[in-house]
Amino acid sequence: GIQVEQSPPDLILQEGANSTLRCNFSDSVNNLQWFHQNPWGQLINLFYIPSGTKQNGRLSATTVATERYSLLYISSSQTTDSGVYFCAVDVDNFNKFYFGSGTKLNVKP
Amino acid sequence: KAGVTQTPRYLIKTRGQQVTLSCSPISGHRSVSWYQQTPGQGLQFLFEYFSETQRNKGNFPGRFSGRQFSNSRSEMNVSTLELGDSALYLCASSLAGGYQPQHFGDGTRLSIL
Numbered sequence A: 001g002i003q004v005e006q007s008p009p010d011l012i013l014q015e016g017a018n019s020t021l022r023c024n025f026s027d028s029v030n031n032l033q034w035f036h037q038n039p040w041g042q043l044i045n046l047f048y049i050p051s052g053t054k055q056n057g058r059l060s061a062t063t064v065a066t067e068r069y070s071l072l073y074i075s076s077s078q079t080t081d082s083g084v085y086f087c088a089v090d091v092d093n094f095n096k097f098y099f100g101s102g103t104k105l106n107v108k109p
Numbered sequence B: 001k002a003g004v005t006q007t008p009r010y011l012i013k014t015r016g017q018q019v020t021l022s023c024s025p026i027s028g029h030r031s032v033s034w035y036q037q038t039p040g041q042g043l044q045f046l047f048e049y050f051s052e053t054q055r056n057k058g059n060f061p062g063r064f065s066g067r068q069f070s071n072s073r074s075e076m077n078v079s080t081l082e083l084g085d086s087a088l089y090l091c092a093s094s095l096a097g098g099y100q101p102q103h104f105g106d107g108t109r110l111s112i113l
Helices: none
Strands: A004-007 A010-014 A019-025 A031-037 A043-048 A052-056 A059-064 A069-074 A083-090 A097-099 A103-108 B005-007 B010-013 B019-024 B031-038 B042-050 B053-057 B064-068 B074-078 B087-094 B108-112
Touching: A004 A083, A010 A019, A019 A031, A019 A083, A019 A103, A031 A069, A043 A052, A043 A059, A069 A083, A097 B031, A097 B042, B005 B087, B010 B019, B019 B087, B019 B108, B031 B074, B042 B064, B042 B074, B053 B064, B074 B087
Parallel strands: A010 A103, B010 B108
Antiparallel strands: A004 A019, A019 A069, A031 A043, A031 A083, A052 A059, A059 A069, A083 A097, A083 A103, B005 B019, B019 B074, B031 B042, B031 B087, B042 B053, B064 B074, B087 B108
């Protein structure tokens, strides 16, 4: 199956700092999504972004499908941003998503 | 609009038993997928249903099975439970398959004693 690699695996930030999370994938994809899993285990959809750039408040994401990577930007981080960020890709459009191992973010006050 | 609802939230079973987990998708969503999350293996795809048909299956043994009803609600069943089946089981729903964002429920945390 397709390989999905996320970096960095762990990230510690001071509140107010900016960060960039990366997702590399080994094959062409039809669907790419970013999720945030909060400390209670809830998995929240942040972006559906198979290509291009999207922004939602302090978060934005860019996917360069031809180069097989996606980036998630977090600006002015807040303690509530803490948790694990996952990238997930689907290659055949039947909602079979392959997840990366995640980036664990800890934002300190 | 109600989100994806999974029941029960927590479950404790012993080895050899079987378990059934339930997932009610967002109204209007016809695709339901199931995932297993463990600290060692991360998030792994179990299977996906669309209009009561299983369209995709992950690499799990036959002890893991599922079904979808005509109202799009889905159940997954695990028979002959093993200690390694302890995990968070997550269900996701989306509109007609493909090119749609997925929305996850809060999960069922299954512990095997």
